Amino acid sequence: MIEANSIREVKLNKTGYIRWFNEIGINDVPLVGGKNASLGEMVRELSAKGVKVPNGFAVTAEAYRYFLLEAKLDQKIAETLRGLDTHNIGDLRRRGLQIRQAILSATLPADLEEEMIAAYDDLSEEAPHPLDVAVRSSATAEDLPDASFAGQQETYLNVQGHAALLDSCKRCFASLFTDRAISYRADKGFDSLKIALSIGVQRMVRSDLAASGVMFSIDTETGFKNAVLINAAYGLGENVVQGSVNPDEYTVFKPTLLHGFRPILQKIAGNKEFKLVYDIGGGKMTKNIPVPADDRIRFALTDEEILTLARWACVIEDHYSAKAGRETPMDMEWAKDGLTGELFIVQARPETVQSQRDRNVMEIYRLKKRGQILVTGRSVGEKIATGKAHVIKNVQQLHQFNAGEILVTDKTDPDWEPIMKRAAAIITNRGGRTAHAAIVSRELGLPAIVGAERATEVLKDGQEITVSCAEGETGFVYEGKLPFDIDRIDLKGIGRPRTKVMMNVANPQEAFGLSFIPNDGVGLAREEFIISNYIQIHPMALIDYDKLEDPSVKTEIDRLTAGYADKPQFFIDKLAQGVAMIGAAFYPNDVIVRLSDFKTNEYANLIGGKKYEPTEENPMLGFRGASRYYHPKYRDGFALECRAMKKVRDEMGLKNVKLMVPFCRTVEEGKKVIAEMRKHGLQQGKDGLEIYVMCEIPSNVLLAEQFAELFDGFSIGSNDLTQLVLGVDRDSAIVASIFDERNPAVKKMIATVIRAAKAKDRKIGICGQAPSDYPEFARFLVEEGIDSISLNPDAVMKTTLMILETEREEAA
Known part of the structure; x- marks a missing residue:
């Protein structure tokens, strides 16, 4: 199949109403609109770099103006729009319809028609079959840095023949005056009479x-x-x-x-x-x-x-x-040709929402409590909104929508934009994060949940609901109006302390957003969240899939691993992807991933897990952490973890991911784990791979010098360390009042291991809960000279400020 960049020398036109893509570039927006200018730019400048764009031509903005003048439509449009109030939906519809009907009933100038047909015929010579084209609108105010004009004008696909071409072009001209386009321009401050429309005629890709x-x-x-x-x-x-x-x-x-x-x-x-x-x-x-x-x-x-x-x-x-x-x-559209297998870019324009955002001020929305989940979908934005649901099933009901309600519908298109601007939030059954509802919601700064599937069935008119997009990539619709907080953080002028301030991160969906909080990386990335939420299956059940006898377990595994013939590969891929999201979010800073530390009762709750897990009286002190990795009962399961981590580092290139061994009771056990990791390609020191050990057992403190000979660093797990120093079961409510990381015995253990690590030139940090909960505990750690403190995300900023103050006092 022949492409634009390899086929046509520049053809100059008699009147200038047609321009081929290889004749135009990004500076030609006034002549051919944003979309066409961008297509031409890519054909001319990027084809040599391998980017493929289907060939085509632009009908210029001058052609549009010529058509309006010849048909005397310019005066009619001006008169019809005079005194327009875009908030009066009925009046907007009436005026828009009048203009569109006038354009569609007018006749294109004969010489313009001839040029368009001649260009189409020239383009057809490149195709081995009757030419199908896409006819796309390209306005001269479009794809600007602060206004995308996404979907405002029409596109017509699979257009074939002269009559269909001319009809589609005229419909594109008319679409400059759809209700949504008129309203959008007015709200953005653009004069409709100063904007012209070019048309792109592009060879269809057989996608x-x-x-x-x-x-x-x-x-x-x-x-x-x-x-x-x-x-x-x-x-x-x-x-x-x-x-x-x-x-x-x-x-x-x-x-x-x-x-x-x-x-x-x-x-x-x-x-x-x-x-x-x-x-x-x-x-x-x-x-x-x-x-x-x-x-x-x-x-x-x-x-x-x-x-x-x-x-x-x-x-x-x-x-x-x-x-x-x-x-x-950039915001791009692509297509794959089913006849040739080739990929093509068919549109490219600047992204207009996130690129314009002020990164000096951070807003963090946080639910104060959760309620009953009604539906879920893909979240758009990171905000929370409450209000009454209003289910709208078709465009005829738009006039019934009231400001401040939450729009619930199957999907939106540009005709819905006048009411979307009045919504508190938007929920759709269908669509992904690049659908129309998502794009417009971002521009409007609204939380939206798309792809909620049954939202229009489950949610009822007038029902009080809460829309939460502040919990990662999954958006939740809760019953009732739930309370929430908004933290606004001014990031300007905040320095970095000498002590590294890192984060504890479990949910990969939240990682990209959390990365904007000033930080020095991740001190604790937990595998357990990824395994329980994304995988849900015990790794040994995947390894033994063919031997499983329980048909209900096999059915559940088949459902979750659909598309995977190799069941263990499902575990490897999902764990690797979850860890990689966190590793990428904080790249190139260190991301320390703690290998799995489920207890036996928690492993048993995974699908197929009961067959493989013993019943223990005290799982907290039983078959957990390092002791599992080399044991015959779990060694093969640990191998899958190792293969996932190797994929993250070697295939994805995320060398900033370091690994940490939890609950390592003895030095000998540490040696066995490191040997097991080496068997599966995780060789300490190779490509910068560092292996840390959790310091959460008194033996880790008392034998710190020996552990330091084996591991590259320590991370103090203050929760388990407190439990074992004080002899308190941290799961017991009865003795909960005794559990306190600030106890002098616990602090003495921490101070001891910090000194030991420093003496052996090993890194040492802390990833337990205490510094997040108690500012004075964080101050104690800084005074003891700890290298890093890893905190829950909501505690990072306040603790950073406290550390800066402590370090200033020490310097004084």
Whole structure:
């Protein structure tokens, strides 16, 4: 299949109403609009770097103005818009309809028609079959840094033949005056009469036979700039853009990708229930058909295709950043041709929300309590809102919506924008984080939950609900109005203390957002959250899958591992992805991952776990931590953990991930664990791999010098250390009042191990709860000279300020 960049010499037109993509660039927005200018820029400048763009041409903004003048439409439009109040929905509809009808009933100038047909015929010569084109609107005020104009004008797909081309072009001209477009321009302060419309006519990629979607070179929810976010579904891309399906979601880490690694941090399979394909006759000449069940559970793209798109995203972002003289994250659309297997970029524009955000002020929303969960979906933004649900099932009901309500609907499109601006939050059944509802919610600063599937059935009109997007990538709708706090932190002028302030992070979904809190890395990343929430299956049950006798266990495993013939690989991939999200979020700072430290009763609660776990009277002091890793009952399960960590470091390139061994009772046990890790490719010292030990048992303190010969550093687990020094079961409510990390005996143990570590030139930090709960305990640690303090995220800023004050006092 022939591409734009290899086929046509620059063709100059007699009147200038047509420009080929290789004739235009990013400086031609006034002539061909943002979309076309960007396509031309990529064809001219990025094809040599491997970025593929389907060929096409632009019908210029001058052609639009010529059409309005010849048909005397300019005066009619001005008269119709005079005195418009965009908040009066009925009046807005009436005026918009009048203008569109006038444009559609007018006749295009004959010479303009001839040029458009001639260009289409020239483009058709490149195709081995009758040419299908996409006809896309490209306004001269569009894809600007602070206003995306996303979806404001129309696109027509699978257009074939002269008559269909001319009709689609005229409909694009008319779409400059849809209700939503008029309202959007007015709210953004743009004069409708000063904006013109260009049209892009682009060869269709046969993604109806493959897949397509949307891609961002920045995380759309948090603004984390080192990630590429890709959404994918089968068929033409409109389903993803409009939020008609729940697409796959892939996250790729840019820094190590550009050094030759394969850092696919996350792969989440969407339902992909329908795909948009070519149809014959009428309308847009496309139709939605169901996707077979087996295809729905499969990913729409291979890993190699994901990585190719992510590399292109980096190339495109770098080019536009160089042009703009500043970082310019990009919003792109891509398509895969089912006939040739080729990938193409079909649109690229600047991202307009996260890139404009003030990073000097941080807002953290936090629920004070949780309630009954009604529905869940993909969260958009990081805010919380409360209000009355209003279920809107079709566009005819829009006038019933009241300001301050929470919009609940199947999906939104640009016609809904006038009421979206009045909502407190938005919930949709369908769509991913790049759907229309998500994009507009971000622009409006609203929390939104997309892909909630049954929201319009479960939620009722007038029902008081809370929409929480402050708990990671999963958004929760709770029953009732729940109380919440908003912490606003001014980050300007806050220095960094000598003592490193790190974070305790368990949930990979929260990692990108947490990375914006000033920090020195992660002192404790827990595997347990990832295993219990993302994997849910006991690793030995996956290894012994073929030998399992309980059919209900096998059914659950099959459900969770759909698409995996190799069941243990499911554990490796999911654990690696969870750890990698945290490792990438804080890269290049250290991220210390504690290997699994479930107790036997907790392991038994995993699917299939009861078969493998003994019943212990006191699991807290039993078969846990290091003792499991080399034991025949769990050695093979630990091997999966090691393979996952090796994947994170070696395949994804996240060398900042360090490993930590929990509950290591003896030096001899430590040696056995390190030997076991080496068997599976985790060799201490290779490529900077450091292995730490938790200091949470009195033997770790008393034999600190010997442990220091074996491990690269210590992390004090003050919870278990307090339990074992004071002889207090920390799970017992009866003796809870005795449990106190500030007890002199506990503090003496901590002071002793800090001195021992320093004497052996080993790093030592703390990752227990105490410094988060007690500022005076954090002060004690600083005074003792600890290297790092790892805190719960909500305690980082206040503890940082206290440490800075303590260090200033010591210096004085």
